[in-house]
């Protein structure tokens with residue numbers, strides 16, 4: 017059996033490894049003392065104390081052993097691949113004799129001779145091109161088709177970097193999923209601190225711009241109003257000129273002046289010289305429009321930020337670089353401490369965003385100008401495709417060949433074809449756009465999450481929806497970055513038949529009989545046809561490559577010349593397609609996935625058409641509803657309302673209400689709160705504690721997975737509060753959103769943390785499974801006008817979550833004594849948590865003190881994130897000027913965590929009955945009043961300190 021080693025593993029430093037390796041290579045499991053300790057996870061024995069962990073995989077007919085980890089001294093609890101508290105009793109696990117007794121998992125690709133493998137979400141052995149790039153020094157440009165492993169490769173390169181490191185891309189969804197891949201299987205690298213930022217977040221870390229980012233549709237709406245009389249008709253082209261040419265260039269003066277713009281060479285602009293004055297007129301009106309609407313253009317902000325950006329990174333990788341403009345790239349690279357420490361990856365064939373991208377200008381700007389090309393060719397191309405089936409890839413290649421035959425090479429860098437490394441061949445079919453066929457296709461795909469319908473322009477979605485009931489209908493710009501098992505391209509070619517016909521002009525089938533593209537420039541440099549048709553041909557390429565296995569082209573003009581050149585088989589006879597209905601859970605999951613990618617329209621369509629979600633039939637208590645109920649219960653003396661207000665106050669730990677009810681003599685409020693909460697759970701949430709919570713799941717299907725109960729909580733929040741991790745996992749699988757907040761600012765994680773701090777058993781037994789499910793990958797806060805993106809791996813992030821969770825329970829009562837949170841308080845809380853949640857070193861008081869002090873707003877420290885305010889020695893609160901992310905905008909910390917919701921612990925609650933008897937009632941009342949007054953003063957101070965942060969940006 018072949019033995020491969022994890023890329024990070026240093027075999028030479030593992031005593032006895034050679035001997036063990038030989039035993040494994042000889043399939044001698046008995047000698048290696050192999051035992052199964054997890055899902056495709058085995059341990060082998062090095063010596064009395066030390067072990068290695070490995071997995072078994074097979075590819076074609078070969079099985080191989082992949083060595084993952086070296087464990088010293090039986091330290092299974094330290095393993096990346098076992099859950100933190102795993103207890104392995106080796107003697108109780110039977111020994112395997114031979115590989116045949118174990119089960120090997122399939123591997124989609126295995127390099128025939130490679131000795132090392134990589135691990136992201138799955139095992140990878142690099143092909144030769146990938147390996148050569150992996151071994152090359154920076155800077156590098158990695159070019160490859162969708163699915164060629166660019167992201168995988170740059171993430172593996174990122175792991176080699178030391179110091180402050182940045183991964184950045186335009187799409188925040190890509191950034192989030194890249195982060196997940198990076199840290200999959202417990203990857204940890206103490207030598208680096210990595211920021212995963214979308215470009216917008218990067219701008220915000222420098223300074224949060226005023227207003228909202230302008231979107232394509234803002235531009236389109238604006239243009240519709242100015243189109244008449246402008247002499248220009250193509251909004252896409254104009255947008256590209258403004259973004260790519262006028263504002264996207266890296267000139268010293270910000271965007272290009274009118275003079276500079278008019279003087280540009282033929283190749284530097286999409287518009288002929290005669291039209292440019294009109295373009296510039298419109299650009300000036302666009303600028304005025306941005307100002308009036310409070311919108312910002314990321315290019316213009318990037319220009320401004322050039323003066324502000326500080327070199328703070330040792331290494332930067334930029335994924336999908338073709339989506340960003342030169343000035344944006346320039347800004348990102350200005351954040352480097354050493355020029356040249358960067359990697360770019362992208363694919364110019366996928367450009368459907370207007371930005372006038374070209375590899376040539378990237379090269380000349382960032383490599384030649386900075387003399388960074390010393391160690392050889394910086395541009396590397398990946399030719400394999402690990403995502404699309406061979407037939408889909410063949411169609412994509414055909415499109416590239418047509419583009420090449422018609423327009424010549426776009427540039428040296430994008431002049432390549434792809435070969436598929438996928439085994440299953442897939443299918444490409446041409447169907448006539450007729451009613452019966454469409455109905456048939458629709459019947460089999462309408463309820464499947466595996467089929468998407470793609471049209472060229474947003475306006476064509478409506479027509480597509482007349483025939484296809486699936487909610488998964490996308491315009492090409494929406495479809496970019498998505499992938500589905502099968503894509504139905506609806507009349508993409510016939511709808512713009514003239515454009516596509518023009519693309520085929522002068523191209524003959526024999527021009528396409530080639531296995532490689534030679535480098536050939538277009539003949540006439542005044543010829544702007546590539547600029548005009550680029551969108552169409554790229555769009556077709558992007559649409560086709562969305563399909564992992566099957567492409568269905570539904571076209572009216574079956575004899576369109578482009579279809580002939582593409583040489584796709586037209587359907588003869590019956591449509592060979594099984595009806596494929598997905599489960600409601602799959603659809604719930606898909607809706608959430610689309611929401612995370614900003615595809616709200618399709619997510620909403622899933623909720624309405626497939627999930628058939630209804631609004632809840634009860635009135636949800638929002639903040640105003642609660643205030644009204646409170647008034648009725650406390651001021652108007654409404655008896656019925658008292659119980660409800662009490663229950664609301666218990667769930668939200670609303671002390672002012674709990675205190676007022678107690679003072680009004682409302683019995684349940686005078687008794688033990690823990691018991692009352694227990695009773696409340698029994699009254700309302702019994703179904704959440706069951707191992708088969710059918711009633712809860714039925715409600716999520718009826719009203720949506722994130723519907724609100726009467727008290728404003730989502731099912732996920734309740735499941736978290738009750739510590740039912742299996743239910744939490746199910747809800748998340750169905751697309752529940754863990755970042756939603758309830759009326760008091762609590763997320764599901766805060767509810768779980770709060771319970772853990774109240775109940776040791778909950779902390780030990782329930783919280784460890786809840787935490788990884790509920791903790792968001794990062795928290796975005798704004799400090800001093802800048803975004804601070806706090807990764808969940810940081811202690812600062814945990815502290816922020818914890819102090820928020822203890823805000824109502826702890827801060828009110830202690831502020832009334834002029835206290836804040838102390839390291840001692842926190843030590844007491846975190847000591848309840850198992851090491852799998854928080855390692856022991858992070859629970860020590862000295863460490864906690866140092867994190868608080870380091871991030872105190874006054875402290876001079878390069879890495880100070882200014883999260884805390886020191887009230888007095890050792891006493892901290894959260895920086896009241898913090899802002900929290902609220903959808904696309906921001907909200908002040910104390911607009912979400914309301915200071916007026918803090919209350920004191922009344923003497924009657926604080927003191928034992930014995931103690932109470934020692935004092936007279938009047939004295940105790942005065943003491944309570946004194947505390948109320950102190951709390952009020954403290955509240956006022958915090959409010960005024962946070963005043964600048966309310967609402968806004």
Ligand SMILES: Nc1ncnc2c1ncn2[C@@H]1O[C@H](COP(=O)(O)OP(=O)(O)OP(=O)(O)O)[C@@H](O)[C@H]1O
Pocket residue numbers: 124125138139140141142143146160161162163164165166167168169363402403
């Ligand atoms: N050498 C390899 N062996 C097996 N799978 C691979 C290999 N390289 C990449 N892959 C897989 O191929 C898929 C596509 O890779 P990746 O997302 O990195 O491609 P990409 O070039 O970034 O694509 P896109 O442009 O669509 O983002 C991933 O599932 C990745 O794990």
